[in-house]
Each structure stands twice: as structure tokens, then as C-alpha cells.
Amino acid sequence: MSKQSGFRQDAANHIIIFFHYMAQYIKTKMAYRADFFIYVFSDLLQQSVNLVFILVIFTKVPAIKGWTRDQILFIYGFFLIPFGLYSGFLNHLFDVPEKYVLEGELDRVLLRPLNAWFQVVVETMNPELLIGTLTGIVIMVYSGNAMGLVPTWWDFPLTLVLVFGATMIYAGVYTFLASLGFWTEGNMGLMPMVYNLSNYGRYPMTIYRGPVRFILTWVLPFAFAGFYPAAILMHRYEYIGYALLTPVIGILSFVFAYRFWVAGIRRYRGTGS
Amino acid sequence: MPDHDLPGRSRPVGFGNRFLLYLELVRMEFVNNLAYRSSYFTGIFNYTIQIGAYFFLWDAIYSGRRAIGGLNKEEMITYVIVAWVARSFYFSNLDRRVAVEIRDGKIALELIRPYSYQMVKYARASGEAFFRILFFAVPAGTAIYFIRPFGLPPDWQAGLLFLLAVTGGFVINSQISMIAGFCAFFTQSTSGIFRAKRVIMDLFSGLLLPISFYPGWARDIIKLFPFQTVSYMPNLIYLGKITGGAVLHVILLQLFWVAFLGLVSVLFWRFAVKHVVIQGG
Numbered sequence: 001m002s003k004q005s006g007f008r009q010d011a012a013n014h015i016i017i018f019f020h021y022m023a024q025y026i027k028t029k030m031a032y033r034a035d036f037f038i039y040v041f042s043d044l045l046q047q048s049v050n051l052v053f054i055l056v057i058f059t060k061v062p063a064i065k066g067w068t069r070d071q072i073l074f075i076y077g078f079f080l081i082p083f084g085l086y087s088g089f090l091n092h093l094f095d096v097p098e099k100y101v102l103e104g105e106l107d108r109v110l111l112r113p114l115n116a117w118f119q120v121v122v123e124t125m126n127p128e129l130l131i132g133t134l135t136g137i138v139i140m141v142y143s144g145n146a147m148g149l150v151p152t153w154w155d156f157p158l159t160l161v162l163v164f165g166a167t168m169i170y171a172g173v174y175t176f177l178a179s180l181g182f183w184t185e186g187n188m189g190l191m192p193m194v195y196n197l198s199n200y201g202r203y204p205m206t207i208y209r210g211p212v213r214f215i216l217t218w219v220l221p222f223a224f225a226g227f228y229p230a231a232i233l234m235h236r237y238e239y240i241g242y243a244l245l246t247p248v249i250g251i252l253s254f255v256f257a258y259r260f261w262v263a264g265i266r267r268y269r270g271t272g273s
Numbered sequence: 274m275p276d277h278d279l280p281g282r283s284r285p286v287g288f289g290n291r292f293l294l295y296l297e298l299v300r301m302e303f304v305n306n307l308a309y310r311s312s313y314f315t316g317i318f319n320y321t322i323q324i325g326a327y328f329f330l331w332d333a334i335y336s337g338r339r340a341i342g343g344l345n346k347e348e349m350i351t352y353v354i355v356a357w358v359a360r361s362f363y364f365s366n367l368d369r370r371v372a373v374e375i376r377d378g379k380i381a382l383e384l385i386r387p388y389s390y391q392m393v394k395y396a397r398a399s400g401e402a403f404f405r406i407l408f409f410a411v412p413a414g415t416a417i418y419f420i421r422p423f424g425l426p427p428d429w430q431a432g433l434l435f436l437l438a439v440t441g442g443f444v445i446n447s448q449i450s451m452i453a454g455f456c457a458f459f460t461q462s463t464s465g466i467f468r469a470k471r472v473i474m475d476l477f478s479g480l481l482l483p484i485s486f487y488p489g490w491a492r493d494i495i496k497l498f499p500f501q502t503v504s505y506m507p508n509l510i511y512l513g514k515i516t517g518g519a520v521l522h523v524i525l526l527q528l529f530w531v532a533f534l535g536l537v538s539v540l541f542w543r544f545a546v547k548h549v550v551i552q553g554g
Binding site: 027032034036038039040041042043044045048049052053056057059060061064065189190192193196197199200203206207208209212 | 285312315316318319321323325326329330332334336338341342357460461462464466468469471472475476481482486487488
């Protein structure tokens with residue numbers, strides 16, 4: 001078998017196994033149906049907190065540093081799309097240091113002939129949280145309409161590319177933080193901090209001071225997971241340079257983080273029990 | 274406190290002994306938490322980042338404006354900082370702990386013990402709260418003060434009354450958590466309920482934005498619930514926006530809610546214990 005078809009076979013296997021995991025997941029969730037729906041509903045409720053915040057504020061002021069209600073909503077809407085993807089599939093990279101490294105769950109994962117990162121992701125996914133993505137689309141369409149935005153044909157493929165890039169940023173940052181667990185042997189409490197910082201991306205960068213803006217752009221690039229791509233999608237072309245960097249930054253951060261992850265796996269020696 | 278002071282198995286448990294028992298639990302929880310003080314250290318950074326997000330936001334919202342919802346910019350920034358620092362004190366994982374004990378069936382063992390389950394939980398929560406004041410709220414407040422000085426209470430009386438009101442807020446928040454925790458008697462996964470509770474607390478306690486920002490109809494609804502006595506009202510006392518007799522009104526309102534929620538949780542507890550299904554294991 002050539003190398004090419006070997007890769008194809010491998011990718012096909014991963015996709016098939018993904019759907020198997022998905023089927024199992026749905027079965028376990030459907031065992032406690034009411035709880036499942038309460039959980040999904042509470043997730044919607046959680047997204048509504050920021051929505052309520054924005055709506056209430058704009059009953060008191062017409063604009064925030066020149067940004068109107070609809071523009072702020074549009075940014076939040078875009079922010080929710082990659083955020084929903086992150087919540088659905090990558091949120092539990094949180095668990096890696098404790099559950100997989102410290103408690104040794106990774107032993108089981110590494111024994112199987114499947115990519116370890118992939119296994120961790122499908123074992124801990126919560127695909128119902130993709131509902132956040134849906135909320136985001138609704139908010140974007142609503143606010144885009146309200147501000148009289150007329151989408152051009154390239155806005156649609158562009159959105160896909162930008163969402164992909166933004167999701168890769170989450171994947172990169174959290175894979176990196178999860179991999180730190182291989183060295184620190186345990187959680188350092190960094191993840192909640194970064195999680196809180198990621199929420200900065202849902203507002204225009206112009207409200208932040210220089211150093212904060214720098215960090216959000218070049219260090220923990222959450223500005224690319226919200227504001228910059230959203231700005232170009234609402235045709236604020238002064239941010240086009242940043243916006244087009246989104247997929248580049250996304251791919252770079254994930255590739256870098258994944259290498260770090262692989263180095264961590266090599267280092268991993270199990271718990272010895 | 275030496276062990277022999279604890280109520281023995283055969284002796285009837287008097288009120289005094291019981292009080293000492295709960296006091297001992299407060300102390301124990303405090304000491305327990307000391308072992309984990311480093312984890313609170315990262316909590317301080319966490320809160321600083323959270324507060325930072327709202328600082329920038331409010332700073333931008335107020336740019337070029339004098340007062341919104343009865344607060345000027347400096348007052349608003351003080352409000353946000355005080356609200357979060359106070360939260361670092363009154364917040365507890367009571368709901369989660371209660372839920373875990375119910376789900377694991379440990380609650381069965383608690384039911385046969387000669388003390389009130391709820392009082393034990395409150396005592397432990399108080400011990401944690403004392404710990405949180407010393408190792409979380411005070412250092413966080415001090416650190417933030419150095420980064421961005423914020424307003425202090427207008428006089429020492431206001432400061433003292435604020436502490437009193439926040440303590441009331443702590444009790445009410447704990448009671449709400451307890452009731453939320455009891456939901457575990459009736460549902461397998463409580464994470465959804467806890468999240469819903471958090472959303473309600475964030476929005477209607479006044480943590481994220483002062484209740485005075487809401488439109489009139491929303492304020493009228495919020496008034497019917499205990500939430501705004503947890504954060505909004507204590508914060509206004511801190512700012513000197515509620516003074517004199519109005520403070521007494523807040524304290525009385527809190528006492529009312531403490532009694533009301535206490536009654537609800539006792540009734541809920543009795544109902545639940547009668548219908549309890551202990552998870553087999």
C-alpha cells in the first residue's frame with residue numbers, strides 16, 4: 001500500500017470512529033433525557049447573560065466608543081461560533097493534566113492504535129454545546145440585518161475560513177496549556193485564567209489599553225477569535241490586515257501546540273500503578 | 274478544641290454542646306482550607322482578569338458621559354471591583370458538595386447522625402468564608418487597589434454596615450445554594466441547574482450590572498426575589514448610596530429572606546428525605 005492511501009485509510013478510520021463515539025455519546029445522554037435538555041437549556045441561558053448585558057447597556061447609551069449596539073452584537077455573534085465549536089469539542093482539554101496525566105488515563109489511550117489527541121477529544125466532547133454556534137449565527141444574522149449589512153458573495157466562504165482559523169486558535173491555546181500538564185504533573189490553574197481572558201475577544205479591541213491589546217493580538221491571540229474577523233465581516237475594512245491573519249495565526253498556534261503535545265506524550269511515563 | 278468536648282454518642286445533645294460542635298466545624302473547615310491556600314492564589318489572578326474585563330468595558334461605556342443609572346464612572350468602577358471582591362468572599366461550592374453527597378448516597382449516613390445536616394453544611398461554609406476573607410478577598414482587594422485605586426466607603430460606619438450586609442448576602446447566597454443542591458434528590462445531573470442558578474445570580478444579584486440599569490418592569494420583577502440583597506444592596510451601602518434608615522431597611526429585608534429561604538429549605542429537605550432514593554452502590 002502506498003503512503004498516500006495509508007493516510008487516506010487512517011483519516012477514514014478516524015472519521016468512522018468519530019461517528020461511533022458520537023453514537024455512544026447520544027445513547028448515554030438519552031438515558032437521562034430530562035437532564036440533558038436542562039443542560040442544553042442552561043447553556044443557552046449562559047450565552048444570554050452577555051446578551052442581556054449588551055441589550056441593557058444600550059438602553060442607557062447609544063454607542064460604546066463609537067460602536068453601536070448592532071455592531072457589538074455582531075461581534076458577540078461571531079465570537080460565539082468558534083466558541084461553540086471549542087465548547088463542543090475542545091473544552092475538556094481542561095481535563096488532561098488531572099485526569100489523563102495525573103490519574104494515568106493516558107495509559108489506556110496510548111495503547112490504542114489511534115491518535116492520542118483525537119481520542120482525548122472524542123472521549124470528552126460535549127457536542128450538544130454546538131448550540132452556542134447556532135445562537136451565534138442567529139445573533140449575527142439579526143444584528144447584520146439590523147445595521148443594514150448587505151453580504152457579498154465572498155463573505156460566506158470568508159466566514160468559513162475565519163471560523164476555522166478562530167477555532168484553531170482555541171485548539172492551539174488549550175492544547176498548549178493541556179500539554180503543560182506533562183511537565184507540571186497536575187493542573188496549575190492556568191486554564192480558568194486563560195478562559196476568562198478569552199472572553200476579552202468578544203468586544204472591540206479599541207476599548208482596551210495598549211498592553212492588553214498587544215497580549216490579545218500577539219500572545220494569547222483571542223482577538224482573532226472574535227473582534228478582528230467580525231470587523232471584516234461587517235465590512236470594517238480598517239482591520240482587514242489583522243482579519244486575514246486569522247487562519248495563519250490559527251494554524252501556526254495549533255501546529256506549534258501540537259508539537260508541544262507530541263513532545264509531552266513522549267515524556268509521559270504513566271503513573272506506575 | 275479537645276475531642277472530649279464533642280457531644281458523645283450516648284449523651285443527649287444540648288443546645289450549648291451543639292453550638293460548640295458547629296463552631297468546631299467552622300474551625301475545622303478553616304484549617305482544612307489552609308492546606309489549599311496556593312489554589313486560592315491563582316484565584317486572585319482569575320478574579321483580577323474578570324474584573325479587568327469589566328473595568329475596560331465600563332471605562333469605554335462611560336467615555337464622555339457623566340452618570341448612568343445613578344452612578345458616575347468612578348462609582349461604577351468601584352462598584353464592579355467591590356462586587357467581585359465581595360463575591361470572592363460569599364461564593365461557595367455548597368451546592369456542588371451537597372449534590373455530590375446526595376448522588377453518592379453519603380447522605381444516608383448523614384441522616385442518622387445526631388445533628389442537623391443543613392447546620393453542619395452552613396458551619397463548614399462559614400469556615401470556608403472566614404478563610405476566603407483572609408486569603409482571597411483581602412489580598413485580591415489589596416492587589417487590585419495597587420493596580421487601579423478605587424473608592425473607599427465615605428465613612429467607617431458605611432464600611433461596617435457594608436460588612437454586615439455582605440455577611441447577610443453570604444447567608445442568603447448559601448441558602449440559595451443549599452436549595453439548588455437539594456435538587457440532586459430529584460435529578461441525576463445537576464450541572465444544568467447550577468449553571469442556571471449562576472446565570473440568575475450573575476444577572477439579578479447586581480454582580481454584572483447594577484439593578485438600576487434595568488428597565489422599570491424588570492426591576493419590579495427582580496424586587497420580588499432575594500437576589501439583589503446579595504450584591505447590589507451591599508454595594509450601594511459601600512458607595513454611600515444607601516444610608517441611614519434605608520440601611521436598616523436592607524438589613525430587615527435580608528432577615529426576611531433568610532427566614533423565608535430557611536423555611537423553604539427545611540420544607541424542601543423534609544419532602545426530599547421522605548421521597549429519597551439512595552443510589553445503590
